[in-house]
Amino acid sequence: MKDKFKRIISSLFTIVFLMSSTLFIFSAEKLHASESADSALLKKVSLSYTKKFCNAIGFGLSKESAMNFSIKENNQVFNKRKGFNNINKDLLSEKIAVGVIEKCGYPINQTGEKGIQEFKNYYLSKDHELS
Numbered sequence: 001m002k003d004k005f006k007r008i009i010s011s012l013f014t015i016v017f018l019m020s021s022t023l024f025i026f027s028a029e030k031l032h033a034s035e036s037a038d039s040a041l042l043k044k045v046s047l048s049y050t051k052k053f054c055n056a057i058g059f060g061l062s063k064e065s066a067m068n069f070s071i072k073e074n075n076q077v078f079n080k081r082k083g084f085n086n087i088n089k090d091l092l093s094e095k096i097a098v099g100v101i102e103k104c105g106y107p108i109n110q111t112g113e114k115g116i117q118e119f120k121n122y123y124l125s126k127d128h129e130l131s
Contacts, residue, residue: 041083042092049074050099063108067126075130089127093120 049070056066078084097120105111110119 038083038087041078041081042087042095045074045078045084045087046092046095046099048077049096050103053096053100054104057104057107063122064126067123068130071123071127071130089124093123093127096120096123 052070052073053066056069057063061069094116097116100108100119101110101112101115105115105119108119110116
């Protein structure tokens with residue numbers, strides 16, 4: 001019984017030691033810091049676009065007009081920001097599509113996963129057309 005207990009304690013100690021040593025060996029802070037700068041800009045751009053697009057739809061603009069307006073406005077606002085031109089367009093379009101469909105998908109007759117994919121593709125085509 002004592003031997004079993006000693007083995008369990010030594011196993012737990014070994015696991016805790018290995019887990020804590022990997023935290024010191026691998027610097028997770030540097031990796032997290034590099035990802036957070038890009039993801040913060042991505043989030044800021046997508047939230048700004050979603051707000052502009054949904055407000056434009058609320059004011060009675062068509063989907064195409066709201067799309068053109070929002071893309072142009074966002075490009076003017078964020079064009080001088082460091083890293084904006086290198087932003088991953090696919091990730092950005094995904095975040096924008098999810099935000100728009102959740103916030104104002106009903107007025108533009110798009111809901112669910114199908115609506116997100118349709119809006120994402122439409123956004124990418126318009127963004128490519130306007131740039």
